[in-house]
Amino acid sequence: MNEWSTQLAAQLPQDSGSRPDWFRALRHAGAEQFRTHGLPTRKDEAWKYTGLAVLEQHGTQLANGVEATLSSAATPLIEVRHQIDMLDGRMLDTCAELPAGVTLLSLDEALCGGINGLQELLELLPQSAQKKLSSDGFTALNTATLGNGMVIHVAAGIDGGRFLLRWSTTAGGNTGSGARLFNSRICLILEAGARLELVEQFETPHANANTSNIVIQADLGEGASLHHVRLVQEFPEASLITRTEVSQKTDSEYAYYGFDLDGGLVRHDLHCSLIGSAAKASLSGVYLLDGKRHVDNHAKVEHIGPDGFSEQYFRGVIGGSAKAVFNTAVYIHPGADGAEAKQSNANILLSKRAEIDTKPELEIYADEVIAGHGATVGQLDEQAIFYLRSRGLNKDQSKRILTTAFCRTVCDRLAYKMSDDKLADAISQRMMDVMPQADDAG
Amino acid sequence: MLKITNLHVEVAGKEILKGLDLEVKAGEIHAIMGPNGAGKSTLGYVLAGREGYEVTQGEVVFNGKNLLEMEPEERACEGVFLAFQYPVEIPGVNNTYFLRAALNAQRKYRQQSELDSVAFLRLVREKLKILHIGDELLHRAVNEGFSGGEKKRNEIFQMAVLEPMLAILDETDSGLDIDALKTVAEGVNRLRSPDRAMIVITHYQRLLDHIVPDKVHVLADGRLVATGGAELALKLEEQGYAWLEGGGIETLGNQSAGQAQMP
């Protein structure tokens, strides 16, 4: 375990006695794991291409528990009735007029009791001192500091509507001292037939070098449906490490649309377990990077019950000296017969110093399976570029339109599935604005 | 408007155009026919500025300017339009969005004000009416899932909106059945104007039944070997291209020295 992890471990908070025993045991297990193994290193297969040196360089310290107030916030991506601000991982204020059947509390309040299934959900994430069994160091750290966060519970048959979660951190200095690591846990519990749309906007409006470590756990009951949209547009010095764990019962549906448009180091581990039969997971995303940014998306779908359906559809455009890592995995357990799994990843590299490492994995232990994947790395279609230029658009404009179109297909899926052109357009516009440019050679 | 002098063009190291001369005035429609492999599409691509087509000799003057020195988008903004033989599909780029971007790029170049989406939509609907084309193609991505006929119609539609000075139609009739052909031809005819010139490149004569040209040229083996009126096209239809080689018409190196006349 390296020195920096040891330093962080020393900063782990002592436990207060006012929480339930099971909760303290959970935090303790997380702390134990973190003290034993620390943060992941490049020797871990899952972190092979992503190093954490930049966090150390910023002198990142664990958040010190000071509760800041929100001074400024980014313009909301879309107008919604229910908007919640998360500052430094802490839920700021609850929103009024929740629909009937929807409970929304800060994690702290929720622990006082009253939320069905919360304990089981929190205890799902395996905390173990055995390295091979432990999820990873960041999750351990998150569990060890469990406290800040939010819980949404939607009762059976209720349509919870749409919630916008706006994340930001307190400016803690651009480089050097002051950079902080904030932890937060979001729990979403949807009972049978419940529906919910969650839109997350990670956009701190002032320069900062903070790291956010967020774990989202979603439990979907039979026939439940969760639509999850994520827009990440943090500062190039900031880091965002997230893990989204979704467990799905029979007939449930999870749709994810992730847009990584900015942020220095962005890592997302998305993990869906199709436990019940005929569950569906639809994961799509776009990652755009240039400069020296680093975006690592790991998406894994486990087919456990039979007749599950999963598709993964991601697009990436990489310029500058940026590095994108992309790993989709499909694991079909014995007995998950009738599974159908598709993976598709297409990437465009725009400059000589850009890099993409992609690995579509497939592990199949069942029968009657339809599984396939495709991964490509290539360039824009020359013919299409000429077509646009022959109509009067210059080279840069033409390339920008085409790279946007390349990524727009993901927005189109969102627009179609969620019947929301406005949201798709808002995201599409942002993509256009930050679209990486080709090198002169490209 | 357009004067091509002694144009030699190489593609992948092989010479395709071997000294082509052509002069087109405003208001004229010139047809260029010829056997396959003669270089008809090459002419269109070279004028539009496609990469991979190397001009080894000769010059092209368009409205007093040196066309060959300009980038493809410059040529478009100057008023050159190529209706492609095989228009490429561009999924994810909305047809309306694309056309508005192009029109505004051209207007900006000419120092005219850009059109906002409302004004643009109005313009577009007008053009659709003139051409008798339905508006479904406004909502689709550029050429995506279009049939052959739909793609060609889209090219003509773009031409109507962009209002070029010189329109080059590269085998606009290829792959079309007779009804689709008539529709496309009608559209082209509606765009005829004394300020506009058109070069219609075609292998078969039948398109010229509907788009009657002022002059017909025959392009064979990299050069224009014959020029005549609309009747030349009919003669070719009757006799086939082999007729050209059998004597009767001599290959001319320099068009200005006189055209070969029909016997």
Add this chain to the structure above:
Amino acid sequence: MSNGISTIDALVERKYQHGFVTDIQSDTLPPGLSADVIRGISARKNEPEWLLEWRLKAYAHWLKMQQPDWAHLKIEAIDFQAISYYSAPKLDKDRPQSLDEVDPKLLETYEKLGVPLHERARLAGVAVDAIFDSVSVGTTFKKELRKAGVIFCSFSEAVQEHPELVKKYLGTVVPQRDNFFAALNSAVFTDGSFVFIPKGVRCPMELSTYFRINAAETGQFERTLIIVEEGAYVSYLEGCTAPMRDENQLHAAVVELIALDDASIKYSTVQNWYPGDENGVGGIYNFVTKRGDCRGARSHISWTQVETGSAITWKYPSCILRGDDSRGEFYSVALTNNYQQADTGTKMIHIGRNTRSKIISKGISAGHAQNVYRGLVRMTPRADNARNYTQCDSMLIGKNCGAHTFPYIEVRNPSAKVEHEATTSRIGEDQLFYCLQRGISEEDAVSMIVDGFCKQVFKQLPMEFAVEAKALLEVSLEGAVG
């Protein structure tokens, strides 16, 4: 090349002779590995000092390395001290004296595979002199090759007769430290093949043909080195379809290929080492490091493999596409049944400009077997305009087997293009029923479907092997369906 087969048949009908293994003392070293054992091996082979030093250096590296455990394999611990690293070839008096003494089941397999009659005796290890007289097939071939300037001999012979060549190229494609098993091999390798094709020469025969008649007794730690100079060509095939038994469980070979400007190497492998019984007991561990260096511009290396044997297969024949415009290809059919495990694939490293690679991998998994494709396609920053196409297909037969794909794609050049596709299929009840309803037997239906699945790869094999490979697959899949 047409003289190849008929000449052999004629000769072998009458006679068979020892292969080209040089005469050595016939004692066997006791089990165990140490610097002394290595000295012993080197001494018995009369090796020059520099080669002994080279072995010892590898051994020193190996001691510091750890056996890798990241492959998707369940391997029982190997006791490296329990292996004997040098054993003398079997004496004639200890062998079966005629085909009558050979296990009838083995003969049955030869029949099914269509192994030519004259080969069965050799494959069964029948004592040579008892059957054939002393005309040497080997000598005839050697004359032909020598005329063309081709050197084809055992590795040991090459060390004696062409030490400068060996010294120049050995370890330049697979360095001693490359991996655990390569280091072990570099320390204790016994023998293998050495091929040298001089400038502009197109090797006059499939070297496979030669091998079929005259293979050396296969060693545990084979070392092969193939060098093809400018503008030259060779097609080499190792292995055979007949099931090969061996008391030694661990096989760790190293194969190095070097292709200079405009050179071309076609390397085919048909591997059917004993896979263990239906309960997964016994069986050979086949851990091989194979790599080709397309050193020269416009060079070309093609790997084709049909793997149906071994309890555990771990190999990634790879190409380093160094020279501009060089090409690498990998065609593979890997079949696992019962309790076999395979973790195989390829690495294509694009360094030069305009390099091309093509990967076609077909994995068939049946019984309780696990079949993994693991590949790496790496486009380095200088690899302008490089192209890769990968097609990775798995076929699962039955409920209890597994098929897995782990393709690593690392791209650092904006003009490179990588296209990777993978599909999974199965032999379903409805497909079978369709065939049965048309009058085709179940066995034949399975064969047809599997053959169709593997066609792209079989096409790459030298013709006689394509036919045998088909038969091999059929035999290996017996009882897998239904």
